[in-house]
Amino acid sequence: MSYKTKVSRNENITKLQAGYLFPEIARRKNAHLLKFPDAKIISLGIGDTTEPIPEVITSAMAKKSYALSTLEGYSGYGAEQGEKPLRSAIVSTYYKDLGIDDDDIFVSDGAKCDISRLQVVFGSNVKMAVQDPSYPAYVDSSVIMGQTGFYQKDVQKFANIEYMKCKPENGFFPDLSSISRPDIIFFCSPNNPTGAAATREQLTQLVQFAKDNGSIIVYDSAYAMYISGDNPRSIFEIPGAKEVALETASFSKYAGFTGVRLGWTVIPKQLLFSDGFPVAKDFNRIVSTCFNGASNISQAGGLACLSPEGLKAMRDVIGFYKENTDIIVETFDSLGFKVYGGENAPYVWVYFPGRSSWDVFGEILEKTHVVTTPGSGFGPAGEGFIRVSAFGHRENVLEACRRFKQLYK
């Protein structure tokens, strides 16, 4: 018999369901590879960037690396909130004329990490609302912090979370009149996985809803640069948002920084808890105690991203992925599927009426060796959908689409 400590397992963690979505998909992909060792697998699943990082950015990181070997260029602990020039560049690039200051910006090692740190700030006594479907880290981090009850298998929801249904029927924007008061509203636009970007009118409604309820919006704008049209790129374009919203963002999908790790969170000093204490001050405390700042090399890369040449290079990469998106949209369109997303996001949301997402995921993997993501992994309202990611080399996207056409012709 093995020795066991007397420390109880954290009950909140026991509430989590199976694996976190993407490791679960990786597991199924590996099982498939065991069955078909020669399969030429194409992954349009997890949404991992595939295109090289433009040289204007990597050469800045290489330069910073070399500089760390010199007396003048060496730096140790940086400010936990991030380096000043990067915080300034983020403001002038993304929040110009929106009344955001340099010290409202917190540089991070990615949006996912900041989402968890935000949950630590909020603690266990808040009730959250989340778009259904949405990026699973919102719900899972809420469960981990003890904000929820147990998972209810019949409805595929955790107790004490408001799931805000986003379906084609409501234009992927929730019916806010049906939502009971949440403390925290996670809202991702353009949405992962549906690809829907909220309009100015919708976001105005959302801000008004938060104001009426005294709620805080955690606005995830990680895909904002993929927006083609006129929809807001930041929640702070909406008047009054600074009093009810914070925003988290990332270089991952703009510059291919999924492995380099860099993002940021904006917390306006106007955002206050019920006792008048600024949310930013508590976040600052958590960042100082639980984090030591993003890598100084990654931050040098981020600064290069926001130079004129870097911005152009990022837009070129984004343009490339958007062409992929068009190819995927056209493919499913031509096969007679209802297809959503794509226009303002690197994700295509394909409808398979009456079918289980995991079944469709399995069918596509089995028959075409293409990895997608089952919509139900993003929430119960994702059931019947598949998310196809546009992150891929062109020849892989074309080949995947050829295989889709064969399977569903």
Place this chain on the structure above:
Amino acid sequence: MSYKTKVSRNENITKLQAGYLFPEIARRKNAHLLKFPDAKIISLGIGDTTEPIPEVITSAMAKKSYALSTLEGYSGYGAEQGEKPLRSAIVSTYYKDLGIDDDDIFVSDGAKCDISRLQVVFGSNVKMAVQDPSYPAYVDSSVIMGQTGFYQKDVQKFANIEYMKCKPENGFFPDLSSISRPDIIFFCSPNNPTGAAATREQLTQLVQFAKDNGSIIVYDSAYAMYISGDNPRSIFEIPGAKEVALETASFSKYAGFTGVRLGWTVIPKQLLFSDGFPVAKDFNRIVSTCFNGASNISQAGGLACLSPEGLKAMRDVIGFYKENTDIIVETFDSLGFKVYGGENAPYVWVYFPGRSSWDVFGEILEKTHVVTTPGSGFGPAGEGFIRVSAFGHRENVLEACRRFKQLYK
């Protein structure tokens, strides 16, 4: 009147005292600079590395940066647990013949970050014990997770934490017979701030204490490579430790990675919660949900650190800081102070009997423009001590010591 949301502030965060220690010191240093704008301040405070990173390491990071601009060299999301070759190299460098496997290793962006993630794993229903004095992140992260009661001003302790007194009288090793059963024992050796490295006999006692109580030891070995003598470098050198301990470590103080950000945590698969569930599995879930892995560039640097040339270069840097330590120890020794630490750690722990640490900190700053760290910032048993860090350029350490000699001659 400003608008306030209706979201209550997290009560656990309100329990924290003043600023986190090091930002607080930075604040006092800045106030000093306002008063003495021309002061040539020398910082032997926070323990930030100052010497350039050896080129064998930075050139590997530069190479990885450039590679990210090529099709073959590009990589996106890595395994949340870290890259395989780095995990293997960590095992063969630091845990050879100790029965630790590659998949017991979790690569991180630093020990401080992993300490917080570990606290998230443990949750709010555990009771912790901590060396007094010790690195403040242990206690603060426990408070944040809701494991403690309120701060009790009279004893300068949080309720529901066992403070294990480590003083010269007990050789800086706690009297374990006086400690009531904890779930989690944070133990740092060589200790920050006292510099004391526990002996094999002491660690054998500690492991036995954990086994008797069914406790889990979180062993922080961030300074292990500074050990001069024969004391254990890893808790896993103690038989049976794998069933009651995990270990967290860092490249920060070995390779000057305080800004680059890289560390690791070892969780043996033999370490089980009371229900038999492996601690490593829950940590894996937290790492997958709340973290996306350390920067791939930092990881390339870590791998270079563990090459034969990298190891030699790290040992040279450590040797340099150890010479600084000797200079500081000799200085305070010659001035008649009781001096501890230094031999096995980059920290010197100087005793000022009957005086308040913050007063001595203020006196030293005011009279010599040298920033130290007040011992009481590490816990009530640190009162009357000052921590002097050996991280500094040689000429600064020498100049600081000249000023100490003038002040205390």
